[in-house]
Amino acid sequence: MQKDQRPEVWLRGPLSDIPALLQPAAHAILQAEEEITALATEFPNELLWEKPAGVASVGFHLQHLAGVLDRLFTYAREEQLSDNQLNYLRNEGKEPFPGCTLQDLLDYFRSQIRQALNQFRRTDEYTLTQVRYVGRAKIPSTHIGLLFHAAEHTQRHLGQLLVTARILQAGSKNPDF
Known part of the structure; x- marks a missing residue:
């Protein structure tokens, strides 16, 4: 995987139209997105659903990343999940679907990122400490808590995805690994 020579996103300055308190989450x-995009250039699709040592597959992590953004941002809008969600x-x-590729999953994840960024842009900072409810049990959180957790959860699964991908790629190059 070729390293991006630019600084990490957080070191590139503020993102336009994103409220200051939401910059770290964005x-x-x-x-x-950048780290998964870099992985996608060399990760073989035939390993997408493999579960080394029983851990979650790269495919699961990509689906989960998109799904969590969708679900948590839905709660942040004070909505309940739809049947489709x-x-x-x-x-x-x-x-x-048969033949689903890493690129297919990445495209959907990217669409969820674009929606999340648009929601960040529309967020009134004065609402960030307001209570928001999660799930059917209506567990209380805050608006900023949901948005921050979406970012933190994304980073957590990114790490798991990258480690799983590295293990799978090493194993495919060295079957005795």
Whole structure:
């Protein structure tokens, strides 16, 4: 994987039209996009659903990254999940259609990132400490808590995805690995 010579996203300055308090979350999500995009140039599709040592597959992580952004940003808008969102959640980890590629999953993740950035842009900073409810149980959080958790969760799964991909790639090059 070739290293990007630019500084990490958070070191490139503020993102236009994103409220100041949401800059770190937007930076973290965009950093994840860049790192997965770099991986996509060399990761073989035939390994997408492999689970080395029983851990989650690269395909699962990409589906989950997109799904979590969608779900948490829905709660941040004070909405409940739709039947389509619940169905997507139930099917994370399953190949969504025959021949699904890493690029297909990355394209959907990118579409969720664009929606998240647009929601950041429309967010009134004065609402960030307001209560928002999560799930059918209506567990209380805050607006900023949901948006921050979306970014933190994205980074957590990015790390797991990258380690899983590295293990799979090393194993495919060295079957005795």
